[in-house]
Amino acid sequence: MNIPNSIILFCVVLLIIPIDGFFGDFRYETCEDYDASNSNHVVIEMYEEYYFVCKIGYIEGKVSLGWKAHNPYGVNMTISILNTENLNNFISGNAYGFSNADLAKLHVNWKGLNTESLKINTDVNLIGDIYYLVINLGYRNTFGNEDVEQKSRLAAHSDWFSNKILEADKKYITCSIDLDYIEDW
Secondary structure, X not given: OOHHHHHHHHHHHHHHOOOOOOOHHHHOEEOOXXXXXXXXXXXXXXXXXXXXXXXXXXXXXXEEEEEEEEOOOXXXXXXXXXXXXXXXXXXHOOOOOOOOHHHXXXXXXXXXXXXXXXXXXXXXXXXXEEEEEEEEOOOOOOOOOOOOOOOOHHHHHHHHHHHHOOOOOOOEEEEEEEEEEOOOO
């Protein structure tokens, strides 16, 4: 097999691997750190009626955890921090929730809020797991079982690539994570 055919075959195989396949959660971009004055940019038109996920990382122990979001267009959305199991349930349409009661304090429904920016933090003792910031822009309406329609692998990859190219005419929201370990609680 020549090199161009090998490359094409590799790309086809990559596109048909299920979302939780070989690469698992490595497909999510990393959440930007609020303390470093960075933020993730989420282009609204690409994630409308869908969701945006960024990976916070593995957390275990006592932490101060929170997020900051800037929503200048008043987009109706919910923001949550979920562990791996609850994220997978959220994506697949199964019932989901929070692995810790304190994580529920970080859940916000932006509908009806009269603010462009919001920053929320809480102190929490987390069991070891990988955690994610999830911005739901209409993909799910309840915490219970729900029929959901996932994007194709090709559409998800093209959205991710397009989201990286910020143009002046695109409307987007920004978000970042604030995470600090607490030594003496």
